[in-house]
Amino acid sequence: MTHDIVFTVNGNPERASVPATMTLLDLLRDRLALTGTKEGCGIGECGACTVLLNGKPITACLMLAVEADGQAIETIEGEAVGGELSVLQQSFIDAGATQCGFCTPGMIMSAHGLLLRSPSPSHDEIVEAIAGNLCRCTGYEAIIAAIRLAADRLGGEPHDA
Amino acid sequence: MTRELNVIGKPVARADAVDKVTGAAHYTHDLGFPGMLHAALVLSPHASARIVSVDTEAAEATPGVRAILTGKSLDVHLGLYMQDKRILAKDVVRYQGEAVVAVAADTLEIANAACRLVRVDYEELPAVLDPCEAMEKGAHLVHPDLETYSHMEGVFFPKPKTNIAHHQKIRKGDVARASDDAEVTLTASFDNPPVQHVPMETHATIAQSLPQNRMEVWTSSQSPYTVRHLLSATFNLPHASIRVHVPYVGGGFGGKAGLGLEPLAYVLSKAADGRPVKVVATREQEFNTLPSRQGLHSTIEIGARADGKIVSLKSTYIWDAGAYADYGVNVGRAAAYSGAGPYSIDNCWIDSFVVYTNKIYGTAYRGFGHLEILWGIERAMDQMARKLNMDPAEFRRINLLKEGDTTITGEAFTSGHGKPQQCLDAVTEAIGWGTPSTPPDVPHKVRGKGIAMLHKAPAMPTYTSCSVVIKLDEDGGADILVSGVDYGQGTYTVLRQIAAEELSIPIEKTHITWECDTAFSPYDWQTVASRFAYMGGNAVIEASADCLGQLRSMASRALDVPSELLICNGGSVYPDGQPDRAISYATLALGYTFENGNSIGGPVIGHGRFIAKGLTHLDPETGQGLPAQYWTYGAHAVEVEVDTQTGEIEVLNIVSALDAGKVLNPKLCLGQVVGGVIQGLGSALWEGFVFSEDGRFLNPAFVDYKIPTAKDIPHRTQQIFLENPQPGGPYGARGVAEHPMISVPSAIGNALYDALGIEFMTLPLNYERILTRLRENAEAT
CATH class of the missing domain: 3.90.1170.50 (Aldehyde oxidase/xanthine dehydrogenase, a/b hammerhead)
Structure with missing residues (x-):
């Protein structure tokens, strides 16, 4: 059984006919070819598939595609606008916060969600915000520094969604 | 003369970062046809x-x-x-x-x-699950046809009709006599479970x-x-x-x-x-079907004089290879020739057995057996120091390899080997060794400090080689073709830095395409063993020199100046002292054209190569020989806090010192060390496979197998780089990518003893294990 859904991804209107069992992650990767969002475990434990749902970070592998009906989704592909890197993206580069890069899109989306709800986050808030995003390469220090750097650069303004 | 460096040693940002922060980086997961x-x-x-x-x-x-x-x-x-x-x-x-x-x-x-x-x-x-039992006579044979399998002859020695896939022997001096003469002896056994690599991309x-x-x-x-x-x-x-x-x-x-x-x-x-x-692979298959790090059971016997000098070491390493040992045999070999730690020991006897069992099979994992053996060695060093009533750092200083010593395979330790003692001194100073920890603010918490040494050489065949091609572009930029893989270490960025330095062009004008393709990229053995920057770096230096030779040759005819009088600087060739006569690389990249239209030379393509030099197979009976292109030494010091009511352990600080020879890119080098230390922390505190009695793997998912999260990292980490140059290394550099994770568990185990007075012999040092031992101790007293 399929469902017709209407939603936006990175501001673009989308329409899809999806099986009831399809995850949002598969919809993004397989139907919309937005492969920046990664699958690391498929059971909501690693955070590689983190996207924003109406501005809030969620794991796309645990959400059904039909639930996206009427919702606004943001993925890593929408982070840079007009070829200009976002403040967060530039901060990840400057702080050396990416190594193999597989966790990076999900990590940036979690950080983006944090800076929307808490533009001047404390250290503990940053750690809490990415506690569900596993990274095997960096040891997290540079990622925490990157998010701190982005918050400082934004000067307390919410990260532009 | 010290050469002034423009790009080497600078914190150049990685070339791949933009692709990775935008989602433009395509992994195999993302491809379809x-x-x-x-x-x-x-x-x-x-x-x-x-x-x-x-x-x-x-x-x-x-x-x-x-x-x-x-x-x-x-x-x-x-x-x-x-x-x-x-x-x-x-x-x-x-x-x-x-x-x-x-x-x-x-x-x-x-x-x-x-x-x-x-x-x-x-x-x-019948299933055989314990490697020690698998070595017993009459044990179920995992591979009854072992003698029919092909293997690298003369390097590995499988024992037909047993479960032993490889037996590596190291024999030096007279261990029996030396241990009889020892004034103080120690025998201790240690265990490491198998663990998973957990790459985020399966x-x-x-x-x-x-x-x-x-x-x-x-x-x-x-x-x-x-x-x-x-x-x-x-x-x-x-x-x-x-x-x-x-x-x-x-x-x-x-x-x-x-x-x-x-x-x-x-x-x-x-x-x-x-x-x-x-x-x-699904994540579960990544745990359950694809290979892991081998488990290890080690027994270590040390004999020492009362003044602290170790006179004998006898070690038995029994590796839990699992069902297949196609790569695991080499872990058992490499760990054996490193099997005494970074110490000078004249009488040494090591047996390293790689043993089949009916479990998930092992393979290479960052550190290649060294985290495992050093869990035992560096814990045993602390235990021996206590028997001798010596400070553990002082005991190590007495025994660390120094110029003039020989390793356990007979290799002379020279001034080019790096300085293990400087690493130890650096971390002990930074952690405040000898000064008791500040007491925690609650009475049920205690603190302790621990140290551990580490060493490792690349484990690779004696003929390991790599090659590099550099093509000059029409704009004078350099396209570097390699087949080593940069899966996050940052080596491509370092190779670009080396090419920029050697060719004297801006880093922005160097380029490496982010896909290896055996149809176009030149040969490289494989990207393992912290060897890529060393070998690839040398090959880039040679390829750059080849390009410069071709540029000079054309410029010599264009300028009518002997090529030995020409210098290459800032992307141009000119007679020394006459920059006004410069011809840009761009003008020469495809060949030089005179005013009348005559052309000479042709497209500039440089070739560089590197092959391991002077390595030998190890003697099958004694293990003597030269297995190592270079050694990297280091040390960690940690401070931990333990909650004696819950067994919870918090790492307050980890200080790491590595003798990198030369830090080619401090930002990337730091990334390797911080990341490696936290990966080592995973092995220390949480990670390990759990099997049922009938051999089923009970924790093959992130729900039950935890790796460190952002919440688990130490309050503080410190990284110290020493730069005692490596002869033959590019700009004196040696590999440091695997080393940071080695010995992190050992240092934490030693700190736990300092805090609690309890000897932990088995990894991981999870809360449950700590609490169990605390309760046992409380009941015993």
Whole structure:
């Protein structure tokens, strides 16, 4: 059984006919070819598939595609606008916060969600915000520094969604 | 004369960062091709069983299923050092999780549904799960036909009709006499469980069987050329008929070295009339089907004089290879020749046995056996220091390798080896060694400090080589072609820095394409063992010199000046002292054209290569020889806090010092060390496979197998780099990528003793283990 859904991804209107069992992650990767969002475990434990749902970070592998009906989704592909890197993206580069890069899109989306709800986050808030995003390469220090750097650069303004 | 460096040693940002922060980086997971099929696997539920029958009829009848394979139709053995593995289990299964049947179908859903329709009947066989028991006479043989397997002759020594895949011996001096003469002795045993690499990108491969026995492969691998070579050997195909692409790779840590899913994807494609087949390991298969780090049981006997000088060391390392040892044999070998730690010991006897069991099999993992052996050695060093009533740091200083010493394989320790004692001194000073920890603010918490040394050399064949091609572009930029893989270490950025330095051009004008392709990129053995920056760096230096020679030769004729009087600087060639006569590289890159139209030279393409120098096989009976291109030394010091009511341990500080020879890029080097230390923390505190009594793997998922999260990192980490140059290293550099994770568990184990007075001999040092021991202690007193 399929469902017709209407939603936006990175501001673009989308329409899809999806099986009831399809995850949002598969919809993004397989139907919309937005492969920046990664699958690391498929059971909501690693955070590689983190996207924003109406501005809030969620794991796309645990959400059904039909639930996206009427919702606004943001993925890593929408982070840079007009070829200009976002403040967060530039901060990840400057702080050396990416190594193999597989966790990076999900990590940036979690950080983006944090800076929307808490533009001047404390250290503990940053750690809490990415506690569900596993990274095997960096040891997290540079990622925490990157998010701190982005918050400082934004000067307390919410990260532009 | 000290050469002034423009780019080397600078914190250049990684070239791949933009692709990675924008989602533009394509990994094998992200690739697809027209007509591509998806594969799923049927796994063995038993640790040891005979396959009685496989019924695939219902699966075959499923619409959309294009190929089903079992081990019966695939009569090949494969492996890197020991060809003991099959593509799919044949006749018997040797571990729970082993792939038995593979299905390729139009979609992954269809493939999974078809797998559920496959019926496999098994007859359970005895399973041997403990490597020590597996060595006993009469133990169930995991490989009864061991003597029929091909292996690297003269390097590995399997024992037919036993479970021993390899026995590495190290014999130096007279251990029996020396230990009799010792004034103080210690015997202790230690255990490490198997652990997983946990790359965030699970293994993934797409393969296509093409007409005329050709094959094209896209794979998440550390080893494009080794994959090609092993595919060639396995399927008896010419090398040139196999093309291997490696796009961005989401972490490897050794688990993606050698062969992975490539042979399976290929045979499925062949069976499916040449349609491309994609095989992506699920996270559970990454834990349960693909290889892990081997477990280890070690017994260490140390004899010392009362003044602290170690006179003898006898060690037995029993490696839990699991069901296959195709790569694990070399871990057992490398760990043996490093098996005394970074110490000078005249009388040494080491037996390292790589032993088959009915468990998930082992492979290379960052540190290649050294984290495991040093868990024992560095804990034993502390225990021995206490027996001698000596400070553990002082005891180590007495015994550390110094100029004029020889290693346990007879290698002379020289001034070019790096300075282990400087590493120790640096970390003890930074942690405030000898000063008691500040007491915690609550009475049920205690603090302690610990130290540990580390060392490692690249474990690789004596003939390991690599090559580099540099093409100059029309704008005078440099395109660097390599086949080593940058799966996150940052080596490509470092190689660009070296090319920029050598060619005297801005870093922005250097470029490495982010896909290895064996059709176009020149040979590199494989990207393991912290060797890529060293060997690739040397090859880039040679390739750059080749380019400069060609540029000078053309400029010499253009300027009518002997080429030895020309210098290359800032992207131009000119007679020394006459920059006004400069000819830019851009003018020369494709050949030089005189005013009248006559042209000379041609496109500038430089070739560089490097091969390991002076290495020898080890003597089969004594282990004497030269196995190491270079050694990297380091030390950690940690401070921990333990809650004696709950067993919770918090790491307050980890200080790490590494003798890097030369830090080529401080930002990337730091990234390797911080990341490696936290990976080591995972091995120390949380990670380890748990098996049921009948050999089922109980924690093959992130729910039950925890790796460090952002909440688990120490309050503080400090990194100290020493730069005692490595002769033969590019700018004096030596490898440091694996080393940070080695000995982190040892330092924490030593700090736990300092805090609690309890000896922990088994990893991981999780809260449960700590609390159990605290309660046992409380009951005993």
